[in-house]
Amino acid sequence: MDWLVDWIASLQIPYLTEPEARFLSHLIFASIIAVAAPGMLIILTWLERKIIGRIQNRIGPNRAGPFGLFQAIADMIKMFTKEDITPANADRVVYNIAPGLAVISSILVFAVIPFVPGFIGADLSVGILYVVAVGGFGTLAILMAGWSSNNKYALLGAFRVVAMLLTYEIPMVMALIIVTMVAGSMSMAQIVEAQSSMWYIFTMPLVFLIFFLAGVAETGRSPFDLIEAESEIIAGFHTEYSGIKFGMFMIGEYVHMLALAFLSAVLFLGGWQIPFIDITQFPGLVSAILGFLSISLKTFLFVFIMMWFRGTLPRFRIDHLQNIGWKFLVPLSLVLLVAVAFVVRLFAPGSSSAVPVVPGALSALGAPGEAVALLAANLLVLAGTVSFVSRMARRSKNRQLRAVAAVEPVPAK
Amino acid sequence: MPFEIPFVQIVWWAMTACAIGGAIGVVSSNNLFHSALFLVLSLFGVAGYYVLLSAGFLAVVQLMVYIGAIVILVLFAIMFSRRMMKPTEDEMNRQWLVSVIVAAALFSWLIVVVNSVSWPVTSAAPTADTVLQLGLAFLGSYLIPFLVVGVLLSAALIGAIFLAREKVEAEEI
């Protein structure tokens, strides 16, 4: 961001002072984000249809333009020119605000994504919390849409989705707290810096899994797509929406998905970092290009994984979904939180600054020791969970078998 | 410099409009759902104030807890207890005179307090790492209140589950 400010200042526009140059650069960058994020919809929908087509042994869109690339544009034109029907019983104002709010909430996340070294919209010291807070508007939009449609299916769909979002937000926030603990900061830029020696996905694979699963649930995509359980609740909370307003919910979903992929890349795959190469040593433009390539690759890896999910996994049943959330992910994330807290504290280096800090018992082992201990803690918790869950599963199976045996007496020989 | 755009003032006025307009909407709308949505606007304005006061952490907490959680809970409660599209009620009930008196008394008392206290204004720059200081304070000098908060939250959780379960079981009979 600084070099954009410097560049604008170097243009020597009359009367343009430092704060105004900064404001102007913010304006430019914000416009780019606000247009590019929804614009990615064109690539993402095309990619998704191609990938799922291949998974299902089809070709996917191949008529409009080379490789069907213009398919999404054709779809967009269609959505713009479709008649927009507002049900007579709907609450018109709330009905019209809801899709806009869904789009806004998902775009706002991009304010804190560090795209390349030193280039981040707003390096908030509370960056991680900001992401969670902005997500709340999306939940609100869904409730507003469901209520204002005045449709039984829409309302039911909205309730289900919101219940799911609330459930999965807890493990997600816990995973974010763990990342904050290890990085020692909530600022996105500093979290990326903290991963310069080791990406968190390697030291904390279980935390990443929790974060990613909960994140996919937050986007409401398959296999958590109760929103679109057509067989049960038609199209869920956007049953009554048509034309571009439906399209805006689509935009919201895909931008949310992209934001989640970016967040996963930043928080667990080291953001713009490239392994074994310190790209900040290169001159500005080269490091920017390399960094952007790196973060884009990682982002598209996660986008691909999400599409892969959609192509292969069946939808969860709602009671299973709630059970996985409350009885598995929440306790697991809390246990991990405590375990990681102890590891981090034990390896914390001491300091003798204004407030003296006693070094942790194992601080002599340094950062590599901490990484190994984190990995060990993750694997231990994983092993414990697996054995616990399998024991519970066996017990519940035995109970069911006994119940069956009690009902059907064994025929006498 | 020929002109200077007073950004802070513009933001302040916008946030004030949000906060006060939202608050008026909350009490004047006769649709409960709309009231709750106006509450979002009002809370958002207050979050903006926190930003202007250099309390970024509080601002984000305001968004996360109030808009992300409490308003959702309020909306659930409204839908839980009223008929869907007609949650309309008369804004007035028998107690309107009492509430007007109480509100007026509270308001005038607040004005007196605000005018009589000499607010300490310091020109020192705000602390850079607020969140770090908060964390050190929570588990340092404010350890007992911190744990009391934990007990309070736990009590709230258990109490709420207890009451809600009662209601469910009562309905099923």
Place this chain on the structure above:
Amino acid sequence: MLQEFEFVGVLSAITLTIPIVTLLIAWALRPKKPNPAKQTTYESGMETIGDAWVQFKAQYYIYAIIYVVFDVEAIFLFPFAVALRQLPLYALVWAVVFIVLLVDGLLYGWRKGALRWN
């Protein structure tokens, strides 16, 4: 702080215009031929009976309450997480007590079947 948030404000203002512009473009392009049959509530072709008020499960409400409590807990844990490396070990133990208190409430709900979806 204000400088930190300036970009957020600018981005909010710009994103606010995006839905408005989109709706305006669509409003200009799309056909407008409403009729009463089109505007009925979509319920698989059936006439809607009553309004959309359905029996609301208390379950949703319980989830929302648990969520609020955990949200507030998270707010207290974030500063703890940032300060973790500079805290004495006994403070960490107290933080664990804080978490266990909450887990307690969750376990109570679990035992009472508040987490069961039925």
